[in-house]
Amino acid sequence: MLISQQVLERPVAGVRPFALTALRHPKVSTLLADHRVLLADLLDGLGSPLHVVLPEVFEENVARLRQAFAESGATADILFAKKANKAGCYVRSAAALGIGVDVASAPELVKALAGGVPGHRIGISGPEKDDALLALAVQHGCLVAVASVSELRRLAATARTAGRQASVLLRARTAGQSGSRFGLSPAERTAAVGLCGELADHVRLRGFSFHLGGYSAAERAAAANEMIEHCLDARRRGCPTAELVDIGGGLPVRYVDPRLWSEFLAQNEPAHYHADKHFKDFYPYGGQTAVEAVRAIMAHPVDGAESLSAKAARTGIRFLVEPGRALLDQTGFTLFRVQQVDDRRATDGYAILTVAGSSFCLSEQWFNSDYLPDPLLLSPGPAADEVFPACVAGSTCLESDLVTWRKIGFPRPVRRGDHLVYLNTAGYQMDSNESPFHDAALPLKAALWLGDGDGPPRWRLDGI
Template sequence: MNSRPTIQSPIPMPDLPKLSPITSTWMKELMGKSLLISELIEKHGSPINIHQPDAMEDNFISYHKVFKDFGLKHKIFFARKANKTKGVVRKANSIGMGIDTASLQEYQQCIEMGLDPSDLIVTAAVKNKKLVESAVKNGSLIILDNSDECELVQRVAMDQERSVDIAFRVSGFLAKDQKLYSRFGFDIDEIEDFITANLLDSDHFNLLNYKGLHFHLNGYSIQERGIALTQCLALAQKLLDKRMKTEFIDIGGGFLMNYLESELEWDYFNQQLRLAVGNKREEITFENQGLGLHMSGGVLLGQLKTYPFWSPVTKGEFLRGILSSQSQSGKMAGTLAKEMGIEIRMEPGRSMLDQVGLTIAKVAFRKKDQKGNWLIGLEMNMTQMLSGSADFLLDPYVIYQNKKAQAEPVEVYFTGAYCLERDILLKRKIALTQLPNVSDFVVFVNTAGYMMHFFESSAHLFPLATNLIWNRKSGDFEIT
């Protein structure tokens, strides 16, 4: 059970919880240009995704500084799956990042854009023959997940008469006397024997050039990532004793970012959600959905199944926590990696896109349902702002075409265009200063990381949202 403390605030909190998003200057500037937004929606349809990739620089620096503090050789790869636009890939490449590709299409597009194949890695969960052929031909490193992939890569390398750089994804790390389960990767307790049997004691995989180890953990635990890193370092030492050098360890992604201005608002929302699900106050989510919480036998069970939208330790400081983890020798993991001459790699996605994008949708209708709730229908669908999180817990902005001086506040739900009862864009009830009119605009900020594209579909033959990059200096917008 996930309990939170009682909120004792010197500032009176509103009855309906607010979750105020951190909003960058460029976003506020754009939202002040209602006529321009109207023109963009008229030209490209609703919704539109607008990006400002320059914001990636600060996110990159946050990580780079920590590596520099540790004196570590490092390489940062942008997790391409977090956003499909070419503009963010170009920006990542221009500031010195590699690109982590998770499909044939992602990989080929990077090649077509002229990126150096040595700056690309292939981490796809399923690697078909065409993807492997392309990666081997171009000389990009492939992260191998299982023995069948090893066989496939070996056959392709034989066909092309060339060797290929590879790393092994590992999992099953021991934390608090229990193995961390993952469906991905080789078990860390078995990979040493596998490497010994197939790369050292035989030439079975003679065309696979071992370069390093890779892991990617579910969730957002600094401690578990630190444990994984220290256990990979121990494995690297065992391999070195067998004269097999580990050049790098890739610690994957899942580095937290913070979306919200106020920890107090976050705690108050959590408190009020628990009260609502427990039927101790009126609902604050559509049909009183618990977002992971539920009542059973009069007892509140479960935990919030959303991204932790408020987090005090993020980006570079999150990385610092991992590198500061203590190894069995008593040394920090980052210090030990430096002494062993091992490069540390990482693959941030969401956190590299903090403050990079927003989504704007047009109001199509307003109506009251049978319960008296205001429903605001938008010209977008739920897949156009969707991730693995049970909800996107940020308050949106509304751009009113006719802002009233003395308006009546209203509480609303935003609904989408799919013919599904569950197409509720935000599960939370949102407090607004006035009821939006048809053709007003609703702005969801900080959506570039996973929210825009990861689950976007074109059911009903709806077109996918247009993705734009805004050049603030020229005022131009480029489709990306």
């Protein structure tokens, strides 16, 4: 049974100050309600912070996304963007479900192959890939997104040496991206298509891709439509296998209830953060879901009236999509142990909790932003009459090492040894920016399976 977004638990606004409560998948709710002892034992035994990953939820997300494309009338192949999380369990799930993986380095490619994903289901992205990555890609029949004419020539030479034909996507700049460092300009794209025809014994042009920031369905649909036109032009110029349009990732995730998110934005101000910290931008935590975005992109009218999916079907175009965060929605959370409480309520009005770990373990700081969904106090204890306001600091010597700058209203005073849980951290938060600063060990990941719920959860260290 597919899990609908509507079954996620929704918080009630105004329960306590600073409340921005994260949505929870039922499996996450079950773990937090019924298996706290197991989670505490794992944290104590494996160290703080500890990342818990849930491949069963990943598999549900794949099914939901597949269904969204099918219901939109589009033919689409899914490539999981491995950069969003390094956990091997997600790659193994991708292999079992028959979806692909998008990688951008030789180590990522090796891990995808080792996880059971065949080469023809692996996409290689990234600008100006090195010779070792190109050689591996050719050897295993991967689909290579080429971003320059020089890279295309190097790939063709690699394929010639290997006695193989490389599968190629040409990564093109969209009409509104003249200043982008990614992709081929119109003149370069024209030259690259001609070169694919000249080097047809060594490269096979499969289609086009693009890089696009942000979450605008209209912009992504317009860019995809440009790529369809590029495919049609390439066919006319002697490349009949140009049939793929890679729309990239950029599918949003909803972390909190949209109404609560709107209320947060309306009242947000620097006084709500440690040291009156000011942030210019946040991830749209209460925006669209990935399924809603897919429907909007595929239904968007192009060329005046026809929907993008209808035009693709009419012209024999298949889509590729490279979701990372969207497939990792609700598939993991992060546990921290509190190792100090600096209660400054009498002077500053809030406390500073220092946890075993650092802000490198949640990567939103990388984007000069704050991870906004409230951390939960996992350790048991009766609620107090008033909330306990506190921000959360890391245990490094850096003044800026704040895991959460925002002052959180905890239901009771937090104590040394308590456990905090940050929800929905699998997508880009867990390990995009991790660091062995101070010679600290990198956090471990524990993969958990709840199964049908009749027995206790199974777990193992990821990668073991």
